[in-house]
Amino acid sequence: MKSDELKLYTNCIPVKGYLxxxxxxxxxxxxxxxxxxxxxxxxxxxxxxxxxYVDEESFNNYREFLISEDYVFAWEMSLTERFPDYKAVFYxxxxxxxxxxxxxxxxxxxxxxxxxxxxxxxxxxxxxxIEECRIELLEQLIDLLNNQLTHTSIESVQFRFKxxxxxxxxxxxxxxxxxxxxxxxIVSLESKKRKKANCDHLQIHSINERNPKMVNNFLHxxxxxxxxxxxxxxxxxxxxGILSHQPEEFNPKYSITNxxxxxxxxxxxxxxxxxxxxxxxxxxxxxxKSCELRHMCLDERLPKKNSTGDWYHIVECDYNxxxxxxxxxxxxxxxxxxxxxxxxxxIIIDNVRISxxxxxxxxx
Ligand code: SF4
Numbered sequence: 289m290k291s292d293e294l295k296l297y298t299n300c301i302p303v304k305g306y307l308x309x310x311x312x313x314x315x316x317x318x319x320x321x322x323x324x325x326x327x328x329x330x331x332x333x334x335x336x337x338x339x340x341y342v343d344e345e346s347f348n349n350y351r352e353f354l355i356s357e358d359y360v361f362a363w364e365m366s367l368t369e370r371f372p373d374y375k376a377v378f379y380x381x382x383x384x385x386x387x388x389x390x391x392x393x394x395x396x397x398x399x400x401x402x403x404x405x406x407x408x409x410x411x412x413x414x415x416x417x418i419e420e421c422r423i424e425l426l427e428q429l430i431d432l433l434n435n436q437l438t439h440t441s442i443e444s445v446q447f448r449f450k451x452x453x454x455x456x457x458x459x460x461x462x463x464x465x466x467x468x469x470x471x472x473x474i475v476s477l478e479s480k481k482r483k484k485a486n487c488d489h490l491q492i493h494s495i496n497e498r499n500p501k502m503v504n505n506f507l508h509x510x511x512x513x514x515x516x517x518x519x520x521x522x523x524x525x526x527x528x529g530i531l532s533h534q535p536e537e538f539n540p541k542y543s544i545t546n547x548x549x550x551x552x553x554x555x556x557x558x559x560x561x562x563x564x565x566x567x568x569x570x571x572x573x574x575x576x577k578s579c580e581l582r583h584m585c586l587d588e589r590l591p592k593k594n595s596t597g598d599w600y601h602i603v604e605c606d607y608n609x610x611x612x613x614x615x616x617x618x619x620x621x622x623x624x625x626x627x628x629x630x631x632x633x634x635i636i637i638d639n640v641r642i643s644x645x646x647x648x649x650x651x652x
Contacts, residue, residue: 385521
């Protein structure tokens with residue numbers, strides 16, 4: 289039955305970008321950068337077939353590479369239907385994936401949301417994004433969480449501090465913290481200053497990581513096929529207790545004071561306007577649709593619509609997919625330096641300029 293036809297394993301997904309592509313193994317959480325011409329040698333049914341513009345030697349090299357990386361197996365092409373593709377289904381077993389409190393000035397808002405969670409609102413993660421607050425208030429918040437988390441569906445709690453106003457020392461010395469409170473991120477925390485916390489489960493990190501983060505697994509891939517992987521399932525509460533599906537605009541109409549029960553929150557989540565950004569896939573976003581990392585990307589930037597109706601971002605991502613370089617990497621250029629202009633009026637791509645730059649960057 290077997291032949292020397294090579295077929296990609298179903299869990300190995302080819303993702304084509306502008307300059308290069310990846311083969312993303314969503315089961316083993318690994319990936320390889322490959323030339324676009326290799327992806328052109330993969331048929332719709334995921335068999336490896338020489339493309340007319342690829343020469344024999346390159347094709348043989350591609351085959352060897354795919355075998356050595358264990359991305360392919362030998363199989364009879366006529367029996368391809370025995371290896372169907374995955375169905376692009378993403379199922380969420382929670383109502384809210386992560387609930388973000390932006391600043392905490394007093395605890396009543398947190399208490400009310402915890403009450404809804406106790407009533408059966410399923411929330412997976414809590415995130416507290418704090419610029420500055422009194423350590424006494426933080427202490428009260430930790431006490432509240434220590435007492436209440438046991439009665440909830442919450443799996444983890446994360447703190448993000450925009451500066452260190454003594455919070456590092458506070459968390460390092462604290463010994464009675466619920467195991468679900470497991471991550472503290474502080475902007476500009478220098479690694480040499482990091483010390484071991486009294487609570488073994490608690491990790492204290494610097495936020496200064498590059499943006500976006502990369503996540504490569506089954507769930508993230510299938511979510512990315514249908515949704516924006518950051519905004520899908522996210523919910524934000526501002527210091528005035530206004531709820532929103534995004535962190536930049538809060539409509540007083542959605543004040544927590546108007547919510548009487550868990551059902552009121554669920555009704556809010558069903559509103560079309562509360563799901564606007566969750567449906568903005570990277571495939572539908574200018575620049576990102578040209579990026580080979582689009583199914584691994586966890587991007588916190590809020591998308592905007594340009595005048596042609598496409599989604600775009602005001603702030604540039606740290607990765608430039610037109611030249612395959614990250615910011616701070618040698619040879620990195622901004623989009624504009626490459627002749628790519630994306631703004632509220634649309635997008636212009638100077639392919640000639642990009643090609644010149646890539647010849648210079650990748651000449652070997
Ligand atoms: S361009 Fe940046 S934000 Fe867009 S998909 Fe690529 S890595 Fe993600």
